[in-house]
Amino acid sequence: MDMPCFTLDKHSEIPLWIQLRTQIVEMIRTGELEPDQKMPTVRGLAQALEVSPSVVNQCYRYLKATGYLISRQGSGVRVRRRTDNIADEDFPKAAKLLNDFIDAYTALGMPLDGVVDAVAYTVAARTLDPEGSNAIMDLYLNEQSRSESGQD
Numbered sequence: 001m002d003m004p005c006f007t008l009d010k011h012s013e014i015p016l017w018i019q020l021r022t023q024i025v026e027m028i029r030t031g032e033l034e035p036d037q038k039m040p041t042v043r044g045l046a047q048a049l050e051v052s053p054s055v056v057n058q059c060y061r062y063l064k065a066t067g068y069l070i071s072r073q074g075s076g077v078r079v080r081r082r083t084d085n086i087a088d089e090d091f092p093k094a095a096k097l098l099n100d101f102i103d104a105y106t107a108l109g110m111p112l113d114g115v116v117d118a119v120a121y122t123v124a125a126r127t128l129d130p131e132g133s134n135a136i137m138d139l140y141l142n143e144q145s146r147s148e149s150g151q152d
Contacts, residue, residue: 004033004040008049016051017058024059028068028079035081039069042077066120 004027008019027033039045042060046053060077063069070080102115110118 006045006049008051010051016055017062020049020056020059021062024063025068033079035079037079038075039077039079065124067123 004024006020006023008016010016012019024033024039033039039060040048042053042056046056049056060069064071064077067080069077071077101119102112105115105118106112
């Protein structure tokens with residue numbers, strides 16, 4: 001398998017795992033990474049990028065929690081096959097609901113650039129934690145504190 005080409009700016013203020021996450025999500029959205037495509041191993045990608053395996057592991061954990069990647073015993077990490085079945089006529093209703101959410105979110109004083117992460121974590125929480133034990137929020141808080149302390 002050819003390894004996808006990722007570039008990290010080690011001098012950027014943006015944590016390395018977030019830079020990698022952004023690139024992987026964009027490659028999935030554009031089709032450069034296809035459904036069921038096998039991703040590089042944590043160790044292999046870390047070596048190729050010359051970063052700690054914890055950077056890649058943190059990125060993969062986030063992408064699995066938010067539904068972009070999936071792990072299967074014996075077959076590694078793969079791009080998750082998306083099952084978006086929303087009908088065209090439902091998009092205006094969905095857009096209205098999202099606009100209402102964004103208005104309420106920002107009215108609480110929350111930054112607009114945090115909306116995507118808030119939605120991703122909420123979706124992950126409903127998918128991975130249906131009983132509401134807040135495990136996904138614990139993951140988020142751990143990632144935030146690591147980012148703020150400079151532990152990439």
